Amino acid sequence: MKKPWGGRFQQSTDSLMERFSASISFDRILYAYDIEGSIAHCKMLAKCKIIKPAEAKKIVGGLQRIAREFDEGRFEIREELEDIHMNIESRLAELIGPVAGKLHTARSRNDQICLDIRMYLRDEVGEILKEILRLGKTLLGLAKKNIDHIIPGYTHLQRAQPVLLSHHLLAHLEMFLRDRERLQDCLKRINIMPLGAAALAGTNFPIDRNYTAKLLKFPEVSHNSMDSVSDRDFLIEFCSAASIIMMHLSRFCEEVVLWSSSEFDMIELSDAFSTGSSIMPQKKNPDPAELIRGKTGRVYGSLVALLTLMKSLPLAYNRDLQEDKEPLFDTVNTVKICLAVFNGMIQSAKFKKASPEKLQSEGFLTATDIADYLVLKGLPFREAHEITGKTVAYCLQSKKNLAQVSLAEFKKLSPKFKEDVLDHISIESSIQRKASYGGTARKNVVEQIERLQKKLKKA
Numbered sequence: 379m380k381k382p383w384g385g386r387f388q389q390s391t392d393s394l395m396e397r398f399s400a401s402i403s404f405d406r407i408l409y410a411y412d413i414e415g416s417i418a419h420c421k422m423l424a425k426c427k428i429i430k431p432a433e434a435k436k437i438v439g440g441l442q443r444i445a446r447e448f449d450e451g452r453f454e455i456r457e458e459l460e461d462i463h464m465n466i467e468s469r470l471a472e473l474i475g476p477v478a479g480k481l482h483t484a485r486s487r488n489d490q491i492c493l494d495i496r497m498y499l500r501d502e503v504g505e506i507l508k509e510i511l512r513l514g515k516t517l518l519g520l521a522k523k524n525i526d527h528i529i530p531g532y533t534h535l536q537r538a539q540p541v542l543l544s545h546h547l548l549a550h551l552e553m554f555l556r557d558r559e560r561l562q563d564c565l566k567r568i569n570i571m572p573l574g575a576a577a578l579a580g581t582n583f584p585i586d587r588n589y590t591a592k593l594l595k596f597p598e599v600s601h602n603s604m605d606s607v608s609d610r611d612f613l614i615e616f617c618s619a620a621s622i623i624m625m626h627l628s629r630f631c632e633e634v635v636l637w638s639s640s641e642f643d644m645i646e647l648s649d650a651f652s653t654g655s656s657i658m659p660q661k662k663n664p665d666p667a668e669l670i671r672g673k674t675g676r677v678y679g680s681l682v683a684l685l686t687l688m689k690s691l692p693l694a695y696n697r698d699l700q701e702d703k704e705p706l707f708d709t710v711n712t713v714k715i716c717l718a719v720f721n722g723m724i725q726s727a728k729f730k731k732a733s734p735e736k737l738q739s740e741g742f743l744t745a746t747d748i749a750d751y752l753v754l755k756g757l758p759f760r761e762a763h764e765i766t767g768k769t770v771a772y773c774l775q776s777k778k779n780l781a782q783v784s785l786a787e788f789k790k791l792s793p794k795f796k797e798d799v800l801d802h803i804s805i806e807s808s809i810q811r812k813a814s815y816g817g818t819a820r821k822n823v824v825e826q827i828e829r830l831q832k833k834l835k836k837a
């Protein structure tokens with residue numbers, strides 16, 4: 379098969395080399411962008427009188443036909459044609475004859491591939507933003523629905539203080555909203571039109587790059603032809619934002635895994651989002667959460683692969699850059715499906731409430747409230763801490779929880795304790811008192827729900 383670049387070659391390509399060099403197995407997914415970009419380029423060439431209107435018409439018609447062939451699964455991919463660009467160009471020549479050869483005027487595959495991945499990625503980032511928004515709305519809905527559900531809050535994975543489940547869910551929502559902002563910011567640098575840089579130096583033809591940008595809905599053109607063909611910062615930024623999304627999902631998944639164990643007993647996943655064991659009939663496993671946690675590794679891996687790919691590349695285009703696509707596509711696909719699966723899993727899960735007695739009886743969740751109580755009675759916090767520590771030690775010795783300590787016993791620990799201490803140690807009052815901005819008091823959380831609801835509505 380004659381290569382579009384074959385002019386100066388006497389021998390044909392080794393078949394091993396051909397296979398090694400081909401990217402069509404993965405870059406074929408770019409076909410719609412490649413064709414849309416070519417149509418815009420062709421229209422620009424005609425507008426700038428670089429090709430004739432009749433030629434442009436023929437080329438555009440051929441490209442549209444090729445797009446239909448792809449859409450309907452009729453396009454015949456040829457590996458020996460290396461990549462998506464040459465597969466399309468060679469089919470165009472079959473369809474419309476030698477005039478097809480005019481399409482590549484003032485263009486190179488180097489700027490063409492940059493255009494394709496920018497168009498692809500801006501669409502995909504749009505999809506990911508929608509997925510995050512969907513998940514955000516789910517979390518907000520769950521926070522509303524479970525507003526009276528109290529859980530133990532943890533630090534060091536040790537029971538710390540009671541919090542509202544809603545507060546916990548909204549903490550995760552905050553993370554996902556930052557993820558959205560990061561992607562939106564990254565989108566600004568994805569959405570830049572590189573075509574016209576040609577191989578690296580720009581072109582001799584009087585092209586109108588702004589016109590191409592307008593046709594393809596890019597708000598800006600790139601400003602340096604060498605940077606245009608070699609810049610992959612936007613991919614790295616995207617993969618870094620994607621890694622942070624996965625890290626957030628993975629942390630949440632870790633909690634889902636822990637919470638669904640009988641040791642925590644705080645969540646039950648729906649049958650639709652769990653799997654069984656092929657040997658142990660009693661098992662219901664949180665596999666979606668584990669898979670998402672596991673897939674986080676490959677997304678980090680892609681980020682590192684891209685950073686490493688770029689670190690020693692001299693300007694401008696180098697063929698190494700072909701290796702950017704598989705990590706990119708894998709990251710896009712992984713993040714999208716993980717967000718969707720997580721959404722389905724969490725939406726259909728049942729949060730299991732522990733009784734107030736159970737919350738009260740384990741882990742001294744309100745010990746800090748006792749210390750705060752003593753501060754209210756005039757003790758410095760450090761002293762209050764010490765007395766409360768002794769109270770806990772007393773409880774451990776006498777096998778009691780804080781609610782079982784009588785007023786007389788409290789008074790023995792410190793004369794500062796008065797009747798109203800008993801009030802302070804209830805789980806509900808502990809929550810209610812956390813009214814500092816950003817705290818877990820019910821009224822604060824309700825306010826946050828309202829704020830976030832407005833924010834999500836605007837998004």
Ligand code: ARG
Pocket residue numbers: 401461487488491695697699700701
């Ligand atoms: N398949 C190539 C890539 O992904 C397209 C650009 C090829 N350019 C070249 N000079 N061989 O980067």
